[in-house]
Amino acid sequence: MSTTTSHTPPESEGQSDGTAPGAGVRPARLIQNEATTEIPVHLLFRDGPDPVRVPLGPAVVGRRQDTGERPRPRPGRPVPVRRRPLPETDPELAERPARVxxxxxxxxxxxxxxxxxxxxxxxxxxxxxxxxxxxxxxxxxxxxxxxxxxxxxxxxxxxxxxxxxxxxxxxxxxxxxxxxxxxxxxxxxxxxxxxxxxxxxxxxxDVRLRHWRSEAMPAVDPDGMALRVVVLVVWRVRDTARALLGIDDHETYLRECVEAALARVPVEPAGGARGGTTAAGDALTRLVAEETAPVGVEVFSVQPVRVEYAPEVAAAVHRRRIAALDARQRASMLGSVVDSVEDTVTRLTTRGLVELDDYDRKVLVRDLTVAFCSGRGEPV
Structure with missing residues (x-):
């Protein structure tokens, strides 16, 4: 009497009753959809000394039907910034000596x-x-x-x-x-x-070298925070014909050029990491000098002399600075504590004063860290 046996694949076992598959190699579960790359789940949460790196290729995500999702806009080519044309006056209008x-x-x-x-x-x-x-x-x-x-x-x-x-x-x-x-x-x-x-x-x-200290003008810092800036402008009239006849009021024009330059150049308070007021002053001087040269005004320097945050953001910026300073102090203190603890444990073990296993070493490090932090008056 012949007996017929059928072989069931391992993948189908345990699917009818919801139990785990029988003995054998457990299949890897995957996270997969129609728009992403397949990533094995066990690789995401693997605990081991050598992390496994999964190379992922670029995936193109399209809009899925009935989900309301929209694809992210792809960055286009940067639009070239065109240089603004400089003001022009009558080319025949130039200073010349009069007959006296x-x-x-x-x-x-x-x-x-x-x-x-x-x-x-x-x-x-x-x-x-x-x-x-x-x-x-x-x-x-x-x-x-x-x-x-x-x-x-x-x-x-x-x-x-x-x-x-x-x-x-x-x-x-x-x-x-x-x-x-x-x-x-x-x-x-x-x-x-x-x-x-x-x-x-x-x-x-007046053709002498003159200086003008402005009132508080609006400006922004590199992060976009509102500022109030007072600038000192050193200038003189180089071409009297263009300054008096080529423009209505050269002093008012100089003031407006300074305001326009402050709207385009971010001003960083003194002590910043991006050059501070020196870099901002050089950029302001270059811009204002280019715009006032065609009207006969020569600008030598435009330097911020007082930079302060606007009243509406001054309190928030002050709190952020205090928090950053406190974080730096804590990081410095923690670094010094760790160095001290490491030096102490190394000396004790090197001289053979104590024999420590892993558990005793962890306890000693913890106790020394608590002691050093308490001695410095800082919370652990």
Whole structure:
């Protein structure tokens, strides 16, 4: 009588009643779905001296139906930052020296005008004899004022007014910008007594090296925290024509350029790891100098002199700094304690004073750590 036996695969055993499979090799359970890589579970929680590294290939995760999941956006190519165009003024507007004469020429013209008026008065017979004798003029009885006399008076008056009215004093560090009927005629930088055409309007401008301390301006640190920054700007007017005629107000423009630079450059408080205020000052100086050069203003330095956090975030930043300082102190203390404990245990075992097994070593290390931390006044 023949007997027929059927062989059941090990994978099917124990599946009907929910019990574990019989004797034999236990199959590895896997975490698997349609969008991830297969990872054996026993490798995730393996306890052993040599960790097993599972190489995982890149997986493309797509949106699964009826789950509401969306794929993460892939990082695109970085968009190149285009440099902003610098402001431009009239290319023909540039400083050039104006034509002026020495002050002696104006004095001579004024004296000639006064002399002409005096002679005309004597010629008309209107000069009193005592005054004529004082000026060394002979007595003369004229016939009164006529057309020729009035013409002489007009010429003498114009000559005297032009001579004395064009006198000007040039001072060191100051300049005049001259114009006529809306046209730029030149700049006077000479010093001393000068004669300038009195028909040309003058606009005085300070060309000395100047400094400006700003009020508290808004800024941010490298982490995006709000700041209040006071900057010191050292600057001067390099091109008087562009500074006065090429822009409405060069001082207001400089102030606004500093505010715009603070909005683009993060400012780090002093003592930071990223250069502090020195790095921020160099970046601010470069930006402001590039934007103010086309309008005739030369900037030498833009340096933050006071950096403080805004009132709305000052308390939170202060607490974070205190916590970071406390963490550093604790880490330093713990490192020194561990070194002391290690040195003590090593000396005891090296000199043969004690014989310690693993358990006794752990107890001794624990007791020494507690003792050292208690002696330093820090909690364990």
């Amino acid at each position: 004469l020495p002050g002696a020429a104006g004095l001579f013209a004024g004296a000639c005008g006064l002399t002409g008026a005096l002679v005309t008065t004597w010629w008309a017979g209107l000069l009193p004899p005592p005054a004529g004798r004082a000026f060394g003029l002979p007595a003369y009885s004229g016939s009164g004022l006529g057309l020729a006399h009035w013409a002489a008076y007009a010429g003498s008056g114009l000559l005297g007014a032009a001579g004395f009215g064009g006198l000007a004093r040039g001072r060191t560090g100051r300049a005049w910008v001259l114009g006529l009927f809306g046209r730029y005629r030149g700049t006077v930088r000479r010093t001393g007594l000068l004669w300038v055409n009195p028909l040309l309007p003058r606009r005085r401008v």
